[in-house]
Amino acid sequence: MTDFEKLFFPRAVGIIGANNQDYGGGYFLNSLMGIGYDGPLYLFNPRLKGQELKGYKVHGSILEIPDDQPIDYVILAVPAKICPQILEEVGQKGVPFVTVFSSGFSELNNKELEDSLLKVARKHNIRFLGPNCLGLYVPKSKLAINRYQQANSGPLGLICQSGGLAIYLSQMGAFSYGTYSSKVISIGNQVDLNFVDFLKYFLTDDDTKVIGLYLENIKDKKTGQEFLKVVKELSLKGKPVIIWKVGYGESAKEAIMSHTGGLAGSEAIWKAIPKQTGACLVENSYDLVSLAMGFNYLSYPKNRNLGILSLGGGASIELTDLMEKFNLKVPQLAEETKEKFKEFLPEVNTIIRNPLDLGGSGTMMEVYYKSLLTLDSDPNVSTVVFNRAWNYSPEYTETIVRAKNNMRNQLVCVALKIADSVAEYKQKLRFKTALFNNGIPVFESIERAAKALDQMNTFREFLEKRKK
């Protein structure tokens, strides 16, 4: 297995093709400045030699750096056609890892240029990402691929065949789903390092607990087989792999060909993978991050049984209906649970059942609190789910957190959006943050919560079968 220590935690970083713009090498410089990278950084650009950019001196060539100043990771942002020649210098300097940002290789049918790049890398034992990719976002070592990324580290490892989506998924996780990333890798054309290499790395990376993949294609059969093997190993280690595979339709397949230069593969093959490997397949970016949030905040549910709390008959039926659509169960309450409810619920407008519709009584915080705990106490319930459509007041927030801290089962929130309102939005952000801080995932739609709970159960079932 490749030792990626120097890639993820480089002693020094170089940017070849640095400039003072927000594209090319300048883009990466701005990204590193944005996240607050504070390690040694070397900038290269013969045209700007001797100048300073963001307080760093610009050198003409990497060969100007003395031997006692090692550089572990270089970002190459120069025109495609001179990439092999510059990589030769990088090799002479003894750099072990490179991200080739430059595009214009096999995705534009320049296969020969790609081959010569690989040849130089092999000659010097360089391992490289790309070409045609953004490389690495590693919060812990303050490597970034976007100027708005932050240094908070979390459990999500992402590998993406799209730099844009690598940014977008990690930002979504961090800023909307309370789920930060450990390592984010944009792999581009995968001429040298491919996603299997990084999946293998995640096997032993303690920082990474759940993995998300955005995949357009797999290059060849051998890679495919290795891929299935490592995904299964990860599953069995309790590190779920969430795979978002795109490109089943004709136009998407063609777009993939010109994006990362590979074949997309048939839908039937992909649909068979979860059973073999434990992988979780999702169909869009939101579902990937929602499910990652589920794995981040929840332990695997003991079973598919939910206790549901809602305000309003229709709302409780919508929640139940969608949960059942995704193979979850809403069992009847035990007699002892009903008796407990009768002690504090008013008779009018409240029906003591699962789903529990609190109606107007749900506005009384003590009733809400007791209802969560009573559902939680039912012997048939393993996960309590509640939905909310408005009024995320501090009192309500406090009630939920207090309940969570006294529950034996896990708690899941679905926070719907009904009416756009800035005031409501602000309140909801505070609510979400408080829930995340207390280990409660907040889903943005019932369907996404249902899909996530379904897949988490399927993952547990996969593990149980294997352990028998």
Added chain:
Amino acid sequence: MTDFEKLFFPRAVGIIGANNQDYGGGYFLNSLMGIGYDGPLYLFNPRLKGQELKGYKVHGSILEIPDDQPIDYVILAVPAKICPQILEEVGQKGVPFVTVFSSGFSELNNKELEDSLLKVARKHNIRFLGPNCLGLYVPKSKLAINRYQQANSGPLGLICQSGGLAIYLSQMGAFSYGTYSSKVISIGNQVDLNFVDFLKYFLTDDDTKVIGLYLENIKDKKTGQEFLKVVKELSLKGKPVIIWKVGYGESAKEAIMSHTGGLAGSEAIWKAIPKQTGACLVENSYDLVSLAMGFNYLSYPKNRNLGILSLGGGASIELTDLMEKFNLKVPQLAEETKEKFKEFLPEVNTIIRNPLDLGGSGTMMEVYYKSLLTLDSDPNVSTVVFNRAWNYSPEYTETIVRAKNNMRNQLVCVALKIADSVAEYKQKLRFKTALFNNGIPVFESIERAAKALDQMNTFREFLEKRKK
């Protein structure tokens, strides 16, 4: 067909069981005050007789109101067991329409009480909604079922077997999807008036262009047959009926039994309805309102061909992938279109194809503008779809609106949420409002846009087949 003129535009309204709280009759009083109801209003409550509530005198009984002061619509909010007796007085007064808010009838197995209610109604030719419902929200006549509802009227007619969802769907339409309601009807137990009566009304109601139904069950076979007939008539008149049917799973079915007291019906039967009638089936509240927004802002697409504009390879593939999953097409560009693009697009990082990935060039507003118009000019494209993940600046907003006003095809926006941010949210609200004002629907996820465009095409195809 029932003449509902006096129900929707009553000369005077009465609330029986009025109080100064926010429940029971007081809830309705607050709702009418909230929307600014300014017609004649009579309040009744023997216990508060002679007092004033919100400036209105409280009477003991409706029989105290002289014959020359007709009341067309009464809301009955008294305990279930005295409902028949009070309805008798309402009948003597000659009131044609009543909403029975009170619950505690067949949904709690009190079938006899329900029967006696119906008997009184028949005796006096009263038509009533409910029991166990909220009745009517009619912006044009300022009838409301929630204190936050507004008097803006729009094309969406809603009929719901849940008062909570009647509020929630109409608020969602108005405040998140730029789609106001014409008439919203919460029908409850449907002992007298049922949803078929209102569907028939919508046939000739010029204010209503698209209809949404939240349905838990259909009472009997005869109603079912009438239902299919009127839905088909509405479709053929160009008024699409969006049906959100819940309760295919066991627990949802049971919850329905105790909510509105009826049987839910099998999934297979419901799945067959669209082909017979042109109805659009949806599976959750968001999809209902999203599709209603589609019908509100777009004419039926000429065909399933989309022109797609996106920034970033991965983002353009996600958009294409999901559109294809929902039976939409992303055809190749005509040669003439490619030539037009070559005139203004930079060669680097932009691939001239459909989906069009503008990459970094997409930040140049003139390029964005020209790209929309060029996609629009392609002979194979009938709908142009673009997505956006952040930066809803005023310049960008202006660019979209300007493009729309110069396009021959329709324009559809998907505005994604990546990172929670109050500043971004405020900007996005201004963006959405501007687009709604210019006839552009704004979907909140690609999947919802894809589902809506798919169903709008299916609806057009239904009409085309029938017209042959």
